[in-house]
């Protein structure tokens with residue numbers, strides 16, 4: 001970066017005031033890591049004693065550990081939208097009104113709207129080289145299969161290597177399918193009884209069924225089944241593809257060694273850009289189902305393939321950190337590691353193997369706003385600038401990364417929109433003791449589910465629930481029957497008065513308080529209601545990016561890297577043998593981890 005003015009002037013597109021608050025050499029690089037569905041209780045530095053995560057634990061030793069770091073939503077798509085923009089997903093339309101709160105089809109038209117400003121966009125305008133490696137899950141196309149309106153490149157990422165969707169079970173042979181649930185909803189028994197009854201009545205002459213009608217019904221059912229069947233069988237081909245920038249390079253992708261390939265890609269990016277300011281968002285595809293681990297990690301943990309996958313993630317973090325050290329970048333790089341939400345407790349494989357993580361003492365998991373769904377790891381290291389080995393228990397949010405990056409990169413977001421995150425630096429550096437998040441609003445899709453209030457001059461952390469998900473089995477803490485908890489009316493119980501907890505005394509949310517057990521019950525609710533009213537006023541209606549029309553498969557949006565007759569298959573990126581680093585060749589430290 002020779003002159004800070006060039007990118008600044010380019011950046012004067014209304015939104016950004018200039019800049020240059022920090023001079024160039026003080027502006028850090030960013031390595032932001034997000035592990036998919038990782039539970040806070042899976043990491044050594046958050047108390048796990050049976051999984052080995054030495055590289056991640058080192059970040060805690062050398063940096064700050066946030067113990068009340070809260071994801072803005074308990075599901076991937078909205079949580080990531082909030083992370084990238086610093087705003088509640090409801091503001092960008094990334095919070096749906098229906099049951100489904102995430103994208104499950106890559107050729108759908110919804111996604112992060114281009115008017116949204118991500119930290120990558122800001123960093124890019126400030127002269128940073130930017131890359132996303134790994135999972136995106138925020139849309140791809142709008143109207144054609146090559147408009148890339150929601151693609152990472154439309155949101156400030158110069159480089160992209162990864163998947164635009166998520167690692168669905170369907171993406172790995174033998175791991176089941178998201179359609180298993182659909183099958184479960186077809187009333188085969190009722191249909192069978194119906195057909196048998198009609199046949200019987202027809203045979204007895206009670207009713208006459210015309211041959212033509214029967215044939216038409218059979219033909220119709222056959223056609224629907226054939227289309228649906230073809231769709232299910234080809235679904236992985238259509239949905240599970242790997243992209244390099246805007247090109248599909250592998251369809252369907254081989255996941256087994258994907259973390260290795262992503263790690264290589266990230267190391268290359270760091271090496272190529274070590275002289276520039278850079279921002280790398282490394283978005284792990286693990287530890288989401290379909291579970292996978294490279295051969296070197298298979299069987300290394302006591303916790304099956306899930307634990308092996310966590311070990312591989314930790315190895316990858318180690319590779320990136322070693323690269324920073326080797327390139328002498330440790331002291332001018334801010335490193336962050338988090339998860340997009342809590343562990344997904346409903347993840348038991350089709351073979352009955354446990355594929356879920358661990359949320360420690362926190363209740364429930366992904367898809368709920370109980371603490372297990374939203375309290376995620378939050379580690380920040382910036383050697384020389386942030387204290388080492390420090391814990392911060394104040395409420396913080398994954399939305400805080402946006403303003404923190406913007407400020408450190410020398411940009412300034414102007415007041416044309418609400419930013420819900422707060423710059424973390426004063427808290428991290430110990431300039432202030434209290435978080436600016438007096439209130440945090442916990443949404444389940446587009447529905448305000450719960451509110452957290454940390455009053456000034458008090459240790460209390462009040463949390464109220466307006467509704468809670470109905471668990472199944474009923475005495476459990478998960479929604480096994482639907483594979484995730486839903487937020488819509490028939491899947492929840494509403495509470496009036498709301499349920500009240502004080503997380504400072506009851507972090508596991510076991511016992512709701514009552515006016516008898518909590519003298520301030522009514523006044524706490526009153527304060528929270530007032531805050532909700534103010535918050536609601538600040539929300540302007542936008543297009544729902546998760547409306548049914550934006551979730552469905554639109555064939556004309558389908559990326560396909562060969563001809564349709566070849567079922568869109570291709571392998572242009574080396575595939576199974578495409579990664580360069582052999583795990584065996586790594587440092588003794590790594591060998592120890594693998595051993």
Ligand SMILES: *[C@@H]1O[C@H](CO)[C@@H](O)[C@H](O)[C@H]1NC(C)=O
Pocket residue numbers: 039041042047048049050051303306307356357358360
């Ligand atoms: C560590 O994580 C594994 C895998 O999620 C979990 O099964 C185990 O209970 C955790 N152990 C501890 C001591 O927290």
